[in-house]
Amino acid sequence: MYNKEKASRPNKKRDSLSSLGSHEVKAKETSPKTKDSISTVSYIDDPGHHDDNTRTVVQMENTYQMEPYKRFPASIVNDVLKDVLTSYLQEIKYEAELCRQMTKTISEVIKARVKDLMIPRYKIIVLINIGQLCEQNMCIVSRCLWDASKDTFSSYTFKNSSLFAVANVYAVYFE
Amino acid sequence: MDEFQLAEETAFVVEEVSTIIKESVEGAIGGNAYQHNRVNQWTTNVVEQCLGQLSKLGKPFKYIVTCVIMQKNGAGIQAASSCFWDNTTDGSCTVRWENKSMHCIVTVFGLAL
Numbered sequence: 001m002y003n004k005e006k007a008s009r010p011n012k013k014r015d016s017l018s019s020l021g022s023h024e025v026k027a028k029e030t031s032p033k034t035k036d037s038i039s040t041v042s043y044i045d046d047p048g049h050h051d052d053n054t055r056t057v058v059q060m061e062n063t064y065q066m067e068p069y070k071r072f073p074a075s076i077v078n079d080v081l082k083d084v085l086t087s088y089l090q091e092i093k094y095e096a097e098l099c100r101q102m103t104k105t106i107s108e109v110i111k112a113r114v115k116d117l118m119i120p121r122y123k124i125i126v127l128i129n130i131g132q133l134c135e136q137n138m139c140i141v142s143r144c145l146w147d148a149s150k151d152t153f154s155s156y157t158f159k160n161s162s163l164f165a166v167a168n169v170y171a172v173y174f175e
Numbered sequence: 176m177d178e179f180q181l182a183e184e185t186a187f188v189v190e191e192v193s194t195i196i197k198e199s200v201e202g203a204i205g206g207n208a209y210q211h212n213r214v215n216q217w218t219t220n221v222v223e224q225c226l227g228q229l230s231k232l233g234k235p236f237k238y239i240v241t242c243v244i245m246q247k248n249g250a251g252i253q254a255a256s257s258c259f260w261d262n263t264t265d266g267s268c269t270v271r272w273e274n275k276s277m278h279c280i281v282t283v284f285g286l287a288l
Contacts, residue, residue: 037205037274041193043267096251103255111257124259125284127241134250137211141218142241145226151237170239172286 067150072119072171074154080113081156081167094132094163103128106167114169125170132163140166147173185235187266187285192229196270196281199224209246209277218242221281229283239284246277260286 088106092098107128114124129140144151150173158165203220207213225240245252258267264287272279 037201037272039197039200039270039272041189041197042269042271043189043193094251096253099251099253103253107255107257111259115259123261123265123286125239125286126257127254127282128256129243129252129254131245131252132250134248136246136248136250137209137214138243138245138252139214139218140241140243141222142239143219143222143226144237144239145230146237146239168241170284172237172239174286175288 068121068173070119071150072122072152072173073117074152074171076117077114077154077169077171078156081110081154081169082158084110084113085156085158085165085167089130089158089160089163089165092160092163094130099130099163103130106130106165110167110169114171119171121174123172123174125172127168127170129166130163131165133159133161142168144170185264185287187236187264187287189266189268191232192268192283192285193270195228196225196268196283197272199228200270200272200279200281204244204277204279206274208275209244211246214244218244221279225281225283229285234285235288236285237288239286241282243280244277245279247273247275252278254280254282256282256284258284 084106088102088109092102107126110126110128111124114126131138142153144153151171153168153170155166155168158167199221203224204217207217221242221244222240225242226238229236229238229240243252243254256267258265265285267282267284269280269282272281
């Protein structure tokens with residue numbers, strides 16, 4: 001029975017979501033087709049997706065705004081990234097448990113600092129990778145399908161004697 | 176009823192996206208061993224295939240696809256992400272794939288327009 005109640009909300013809720021574990025993380029093991037590879041899927045289970053009321057899309061009034069009034073300052077964010085990574089990781093040696101907490105903390109801190117810049121109508125995604133330096137090779141690549149004139153990203157890599165850290169911040173304009 | 180269908184079309188469907196990612200990864204690097212001179216091309220292939228399939232879904236979404244390919248060497252890696260968006264319409268999906276010589280982690284973020 002489809003619930004016809006409409007939840008009337010004046011503004012769309014802008015929420016922060018982090019991988020800190022306040023939401024369920026579901027992992028699905030899939031049996032490999034070929035014997036030599038395994039894949040696992042994980043995603044955050046949003047409480048919003050199970051709520052019938054939020055199924056109705058909120059109609060927003062037109063603002064007739066074509067361009068963002070204030071653009072995302074990629075260079076300032078670059079400095080923020082450099083600052084945060086250096087201050088948190090300068091003296092740290094790679095340890096699994098410590099770095100696990102560190103990645104989560106750093107991503108929250110960077111998100112908070114970028115939010116403090118108060119750039120309106122931009123959605124923010126912060127992605128942190130911390131890895132052990134061990135004579136291995138790796139390649140980190142990202143590609144985006146977005147509006148290149150309005151959306152942008154900022155990236156910084158930090159290295160010390162035992163670990164490396166890559167921080168990426170993507171800013172997507174919300175039309 | 177119309178509104179229900181509209182919401183279905185504009186929600187981020189994790190299963191669809193994870194299938195697309197798995198197919199792209201299998202297609203680009205399935206059955207290969209880690210080779211340093213080819214990894215650049217592999218990552219590009221994975222990401223481009225993912226984006227191509229995602230855009231074919233025809234949904235009003237902006238996508239960000241990230242791929243990490245790492246040689247298996249006993250080294251550890253941690254990854255975390257923090258997102259400031261609309262929980263009801265936006266979502267992300269991560270697929271970890273591995274074979275005998277490398278790990279591959281692909282993350283797709285979908286942001287509704």
